[in-house]
Amino acid sequence: MQIPASLKPGLTGAALGAIATMIIGFSSGGWYTTSSAEKLATTRSAVAVVDALVPVCVAQSKLDPDGAAKITAMTGMVTNYEKRDFVMKAGWATTSGSESANSDVASACADVLVKARQS
Structure with missing residues (x-):
C-alpha cells in the first residue's frame, strides 16, 4: 500500500503525539498500570x-x-x-x-x- 506524501507528516505527528501522551500520562498524569494500582491500594x-x-x-x-x-x-x-x-x-x-x-x-x-x- 502506498501512503501519499501529503499524509506522512500527519501520521508521524499523530504517532509522536500518542507516544508523548502516554509518557506524560504515566509519568505525571496520574495514570497507573494494574500492578502499580494494586501496590498503591495495598499500601x-x-x-x-x-x-x-x-x-x-x-x-x-x-x-x-x-x-x-x-x-x-x-x-x-x-x-x-x-x-x-x-x-x-x-x-x-x-x-x-x-x-x-x-x-x-x-x-x-x-x-x-x-x-x-x-x-
Missing part, C-alpha cells in the same frame, strides 16, 4: 487499618490496671523497637479475633502513647 489499605486500630490500642492501654506505670516505663526506652515490643507484650496491639499483635499498630500506638505522656 493505602494497610495505612488505613493501622490508623483505625491505633485508637483501639490506646483504649486498651487505658483499660490496663497497670497501664500508667507501663507507659511511664515505656517513655524511658530508647529505641522504637523496644517500645513496639513492649506494646506487643502488653497485649494492647492484639485485636479481638487475632492471635498475635500487629507490629505496625504497636509501633504507631507506642508513638501516640509516648507523645501523649510527654505533652
